[in-house]
Amino acid sequence: MGKEVQTIGVLTSGGDAPGMNAAIRAVVREALAKGKKVKGILRGYAGLLDEDIIDMNAQSVSNILQRGGTILETARCLEFCTEEGQQRGAEVCRKQGIDGIVVIGGDGSFRGAQKLAAHGINTIGVPGTIDLDIACTDYTIGFDTAVNTAMDAIDKIRDTASSHQRCSIIEVMGRHAGYIALWCGLANGAEQVLIPEKYDYDEQKIVDDIIANRKRGKRHYIIINAEGIGHSTSMARRFEAATGMETRATILGHMQRGGSPTCKDRVYASTMGAMAADLLCEGKSNRVVAYKDGQFVDFDIDEALAMQKDFSEYQYDLAGRI
Ligand code: ADP
Ligand code: F6P
Numbered sequence: 001m002g003k004e005v006q007t008i009g010v011l012t013s014g015g016d017a018p019g020m021n022a023a024i025r026a027v028v029r030e031a032l033a034k035g036k037k038v039k040g041i042l043r044g045y046a047g048l049l050d051e052d053i054i055d056m057n058a059q060s061v062s063n064i065l066q067r068g069g070t071i072l073e074t075a076r077c078l079e080f081c082t083e084e085g086q087q088r089g090a091e092v093c094r095k096q097g098i099d100g101i102v103v104i105g106g107d108g109s110f111r112g113a114q115k116l117a118a119h120g121i122n123t124i125g126v127p128g129t130i131d132l133d134i135a136c137t138d139y140t141i142g143f144d145t146a147v148n149t150a151m152d153a154i155d156k157i158r159d160t161a162s163s164h165q166r167c168s169i170i171e172v173m174g175r176h177a178g179y180i181a182l183w184c185g186l187a188n189g190a191e192q193v194l195i196p197e198k199y200d201y202d203e204q205k206i207v208d209d210i211i212a213n214r215k216r217g218k219r220h221y222i223i224i225n226a227e228g229i230g231h232s233t234s235m236a237r238r239f240e241a242a243t244g245m246e247t248r249a250t251i252l253g254h255m256q257r258g259g260s261p262t263c264k265d266r267v268y269a270s271t272m273g274a275m276a277a278d279l280l281c282e283g284k285s286n287r288v289v290a291y292k293d294g295q296f297v298d299f300d301i302d303e304a305l306a307m308q309k310d311f312s313e314y315q316y317d318l319a320g321r322i
Contacts, residue, residue, distance in 0.1 A: 003099070003122070003283060004281075004283055005036065005099045005100035005122055005280050005281065005283070006036060006037060006097070006099060007036065007037040007038070007039060007096075007097045007098050007099055007100070008027065008031045008036050008037070008038050008039070008098070008100045008101070008102065008277060008280055009038075009039045009040070009041050009048075009053070009093065009096070009098040009100070009101040009102070010024055010027045010028065010038065010039075010040055010041065010056075010072065010101070010102045010104070011040075011041035011042075011044050011045070011047065011048065011072060011101065011102075011103055011104070012024065012044060012070040012072045012073070012074045012104045012105060012128065013044030013045060013074055013075070013076075013077075013103060013104070013105035013106075013108075013109035013112065014044070014074065014076065014105040014106045014108055014109045014128070014129065015074070015106070015129060015130065015131075015257060016068075016069050016070045016074050016142075016257055017128045017129055017130045017140070017141050017142025017143075017145075017146070017257065018068040018069075018130075018141075018142045018145035018146065018257070018258065018259055018260065018261040018262075018265055019128070019141040019142050019144075019145060019261040019262075019265030019266060019268070019269035020069070020070040020072075020074075020104055020128050020141060020142070020269065021061075021064040021065065021067050021068075021069070021070060021071055021261075022064075022065050022141075022261060022265065022266045022269035022270045022273065023104050023126055023128065023141055023269040023270070023272060023273035023276075024040070024061060024064070024070065024071060024072060024104070024273065025061035025064055025065055025270070025273065026269070026270040026271070026272075026273030026274040026277070027102045027126075027273040027274070027276060027277045028040075028056050028057075028058070028060065028061045029058060029061065029274075030273070030274040030277035030278065031277040031280070031281070032057070032058055034277070034278075034281045036277075036280075036281065037055075037097075038055075038056040038057075039053050039054065039055055039056060039096060039098055040053070040054045040055075040056045040060065040071075040072050041053050041072065041098075041101070042054065042072055042073055043072075043073045043074065043075040043077075044073075044074050044075045044076070044077060044105070044109070045075070045077040045079075045080035045085075045089060045109075045112050046075040046076075046077035046079075046080070047072075047073075047075070048080070048089045048092055048093070049077065049079060049080065049085060049088055049089060049092065051092055051095075051096070053092075053096055053098075065266055065270075066260050066261070066266070067260065068145075068257075068258045068259045068260055068261065069258065070104075074105075076108075080112050080115075081112075086112075086115040086116065086118075086119055087119060089115075089116060089119070089121075090116060090119035090120060090121050093116070093121045094121075098121070099121065099122060100121070100122040100123070100124070100280035100285075101113070101116060101121055101122070101123045101124075102123075102124050102125075102126060102273070102276040102277065102280065103116075103123060103124070103125050103126070104125075104126040104128040104141070104273070105125070105126075105128050105129070106127070106128065106129035106131070106133070106134060106140075107133070107134055107305065109125065109128075110125040110134075110288060110301055110304065110305060111305065113125045113286075113288075113301060114286060114301045114302065114305070117285050117286035117301070118286075121285075122280055122283070122284070122285035122286075123285055123286060123301075124276040124279045124280055124284065124285070124287050124288065124289065124298075125276075125287070125288035125289070125301060125304075126141070126269075126272045126273060126276050126288070126289050127139070127140040127141060127272070127288065127289070127290065128140065128141040128142060128269075129141070129142060129143070130142040130143050130145075130146035130147075130173060130180065130256060130257055131143070131173070131174050131175075131176075131177045131179065131180070132177065132179040132180070133174075133176060133177035133179065133309060134290075134304075134309070135304070135305075135307035135308055135309040135310075136288060136290045136292065136299050136303075136304035136307050137288075137290035137291050137292060138290075138291050138292055138293070138310075139268055139290075139291035141265060141268065141269045141272070142257070142261070142265060143179065143180070143265075144261075144262045144264045144265045144268075145259060145260075145261045145262045145265045146173065146180060146256045146257065147179075147180050147183045147184065147187070148262055149252075149255060149256050149258075149259055150170075150172045150173075150180055150184050150252055150256050151183075151184055151187045151188055153170070153250075153252055153255070154170050154184055154188040154190070154222070154224065155188060157170055157222075157250055158188065158220060158222055161219075161220035161221075161222065161248075162219045162220040164246065165219050165220065165245070165246070166220060166221075166245065166246045166247060166248055167210055167220070167221040167222075167223065167236075167239060167240070167243070167245045167246070167247040167248075168220065168221070168222055168223065168247070168248050168249075168250065169223045169225050169232045169235055169236050169239070169247065169248070169249045169250070170184075170222065170223070170224055170225065170232075170249075170250050170252060171225045171226070171227060171230065171232040171249065171250070171251040171252060171253075172184060172224060172225070172226060172227065172252055172256065173226075173227050173252070173253070173256045173257070174195070174196070174226045174227050174228055175196075175227050175228050176196060176228055177195075177196065177197070177226075177228070177309075178193070178194075178195020178196055178197050178198070178226040178228065180226070180256070181193050181194065181195045181224045181225065181226040182195055182312075182315060182316060182319060184224050185224050185319035186315060186318065186319050186322075188222060188224070189222075189322075190222040190223065190224045190319070191209070191210075191213065191218075191221045191222050191223065192206055192209070192221075192222075192223040192224070193223075193224050193316070193319045193320075194223065194224070194225045194226060194229045195226045195228070195229070195316075196226055196228030196229060197311055197316075198316060199229050203235075203238065203239070203242075206223070206239065207239060207242040207243055210239060210243045210245055211243050211245075214243070214245055221245065232249035232250075232251055233249045233251075235249065236248060236249040268291065271296055272289045272291075272296065275289045275296060275298065276289050279298060284298075286300060286301045286302070287299060287300055287301060288301050288304045290304070
């Protein structure tokens with residue numbers, strides 16, 4: 001059992017994700033319910049170093065559960081990757097009386113949390129990223145909303161692709177991870193899913209498949225391309241030239257990061273935020289909340305960061321078959 005915390009800080013870091021507000025609300029209200037003070041740290045680690053810190057009460061988080069983005073705003077902060085930055089971050093916490101912090105973000109943000117814990121500030125991570133690319137958890141805040149947003153957009157593009165008998169390449173987010181692309185591949189019934197984990201860059205195979213599909217009378221050809229593969233516009237030009245089928249590229253971009261969170265994101269983010277506050281109240285530090293094998297659990301951050309993310313070969317092959 002570690003030391004008892006009196007004042008809990010909360011920050012969001014890295015890319016924003018729908019549901020982060022639900023997690024902030026839960027941290028604040030759960031901590032207040034347990035008699036703690038709460039401070040909001042604006043713009044992630046950048047705001048910590050700038051001492052951009054506000055007092056929070058129950059009203060501070062009114063009417064935010066249904067809103068996308070993060071009311072605390074977020075940032076990427078290079079300075080916090082340095083030992084000096086981390087030391088200063090811990091000093092700011094001590095000066096502000098913050099003895100526990102909830103960090104809502106991805107793997108990078110967890111590395112920052114790990115460093116703060118090593119400098120004596122109790123820290124708990126909550127997985128927030130639309131990419132679903134955190135190894136220790138089967139759920140990350142924002143993925144469900146993002147993948148539903150992408151699915152709706154792809155349905156719309158499919159309507160017009162069919163009407164015009166076109167091939168459509170739709171680029172979805174995921175620089176290093178293809179989970180959004182894979183899920184849309186299955187949810188939208190795409191003809192191809194190109195993801196960083198699997199793509200072999202054999203364009204001729206795709207060209208042959210487009211031609212074969214056309215011959216079978218298929219009226220559209222949908223390719224979901226993950227951001228990590230990218231180059232959708234030039235790919236469209238090459239495919240059109242090689243197949244004779246009109247081809248358009250659409251990059252969905254940051255629309256996938258915004259919007260009102262789904263029910264699942266609101267409920268899971270609320271649960272995880274509250275659990276993070278509970279863990280701090282129990283004196284725990286250097287842990288992350290996760291959803292694994294159907295249960296909300298927590299792991300040591302060092303162990304969590306060393307885990308390898310599962311990738312469903314079955315679902316990937318299935319996307320190709322059906
Ligand atoms: P995410 O949290 O979504 O993975 P990033 O990788 O951009 O996003 O990380 C968010 C922030 O976390 C970075 O801008 C930086 O401030 C902090 N961070 C990332 N890696 C480290 C590290 N190794 N040590 C300390 N802080 C880090
Ligand atoms: O990590 C979330 C994410 O949206 C990735 O899918 C994407 O590669 C990246 O952030 C984009 O970052 P930025 O907002 O800096 O363009």
